[in-house]
Amino acid sequence: MPLIYLIAGEQSGDILGARLMHAIKARRPDIAFAGVGGSAMAAQGLDSLFPIRTVALMGLLEVLPKIFQLKTLLKQTVADIKHRTPDLLVTIDSPGFTLRVLRALQPTTIKRAHYVAPQAWAWREGRVKHYPGLWDELLCLLPFEPAFFAGHGLSARFVGHPVLESGAETGNAERFRTRHAIPAGAKILTVMPGSRQTEVSRLLPILEATIRLLPEPVIPVVPLAGPVEAVVRQRTTSWPIKPILVADTQGKHDAFAASDAALTKSGTSTLELAVANVPMLVTYRINPISHQIVKRVVKVKYASIVNLLLNRQVVPELLQYESRPDRLAAELHRLLTDPDAAAAQRQGFAEALTLLRPASGTPSEAAAEAVLSMLPSP
Template sequence: MTRPRLIFVLAGEPSGDVLGGRLMAALKAASGGVEFIGVGGPAMRAQGLDSLFPMEELSVMGIVEILPHARRLFARMRQTAAAIDAARPDCVITIDAPEFAHGVAKRIRDRAIVRIHYVAPQLWAWRPWRVHKLKRHFHHLLGLLPFEPAWFARHGVSCTFVGHPVIENAMMAPEKNTFRQRHGIGRDAPVVCVLLGSRKGEVGRLAAPFRDTLARLKLAHPGLVAVLPTVPNVAALVRELSADWPVRAIVVEAVADKPAALAACDVGLAASGTATLELSLAGVPLVVASRFAALTYLIAKPLMRVRFANLINLILDREVVPEFLQGNCRADILAPALSSLFGPEGARQKEAVQPALKQLGMGGRPPSERAANAVLDIIAGRA
């Protein structure tokens, strides 16, 4: 009797955990039999994963921020590589968390195990020379962006475009008033979605300027309500920092409640990242605003190779979604930009983002299904 495929799946942060959970479900549906081991969070555990250690230990971002945790992270790399050696899986799939993923892949690259990295690192944006290390460590990449396979092919790296995961979220979008009715928000009340990010440092840096922005915004939009979708590892901090905000603030932690929360909003104020795409797909016009640790920004800025932080702008090669970074992330700049989105400017943005969303896979097969089929094809090709 042929044993089921054994796949080691490793996620390092909440967004990767969601990707991993969906990929595991799609692999089960697409294959005759598959078993999983690895590291993940609640979404992957819901698919039957017994995580080697808490995924939250890996949720560290930034050149400077990672230094205090380096010893523990290296120990977890060694533990993960040892677990892979002991299990001898058919395939190792690392999801996002590129620094940790590279550390693990380096330790197992001499093994006869297929190594796939899901969420191709954005080397086209900065540090493109790292593609050579990527080529040594992984057999194949799964890309979220339509231009990535061609870029990586020019550098000798195999990459398959599977579509962006936010497309899958949009396939289950609820009706706008579901969330409003549940929370006693009037049909005509102005509602702003506030996305502070998924890491504690990011949340800490953005809470004050976002609070001050809402204080100004409510003067032009009485009855303003803020909806704050967040993730478990920063939910307590988000609740603490938003407790004294000048508007009603509703914190939404459950993943299942997030689509309804986004659909209820009129405009969005978001840290740069995947969440900005979720707002665009939900039909919510937004502004992007971020502050990075000063030293991290100082080191990273000269290495950047792109004009924009937001993927919609990047794909369209023009600023459709306004971006306010570092010194421009201020209430006196953000409030009028947000206020304009309650009017015709918001409608214009919703129309302008559509070509980019189609390029990301809107209207096609679910990205998790495409990713699962790619994984099985890659394993079969190397079996």
């Protein structure tokens, strides 16, 4: 039975990995899986080597206290791969961990695919010189990435963005309002603070203060990401209006359908909201020292993928020192009360999402085809 070893380092990668596994099994039921993943990959049959929350870190100062633990996990992962000798290794995003695994394996005869291209086009382009030899196939989610890597002598394949398979657009607004007894005229605000402990801890106080400053009350809804669920539940108890906490996927999508707007961190959540057609305001903060380092190497103008795809600001962004409750509340109030602002965003969403589709099939099917092409035929 052919063995594919997968490594995901955070919740978004876990979801990607689960969809990839499902698409692979539909084509090759004889495939076995091993590796590192979360609950979504476990549901597809993966027995994870260790919990992914132990490697879901972000930012220089956040990583440093965990450096010895991360080194131990890295050695454990590499040893497991060498012991199992899989037919194919698929590393999924989380370059801070997965690329270290790939480097530690060299030299190796194991076929390797890396799923989700490192964002060297956004910052620290010089990293590209370290990539040759790390993988045999690079699977890209964004349409402009293959050309970027080709410019550095690296082949890459666009497979489409799996957010198109998320079902984010399938929610039922009436069901959500009825379930939570929300009056017909009440404004609903989806709040998405992230899935990492560090970003949630930093953003939640800002988001709470923003809601307090809104001139008109809203009903906040917070979708819960597994790794930070306990933190979010505990830190939202002080909010002026008790938020509706949503733990299941259908509930999240119903919340999207019912929402008038969203206040979200940058990242994949912005694409989820675009698929659901929810006008949004994007914000983010990192440790000030990490920010001083990052701002010297970032090359792109936007943090939102929607804005990046269209090369114009469709979604307003208030980042780092602009991520202040007074600024956020003013911009959010405009979005909640100005139909033209919301309509302009929705038009931009439609343009951006068209660019994320693969040539045929779903993104996960395209990724599965690419992965299986690296294995001998059954």
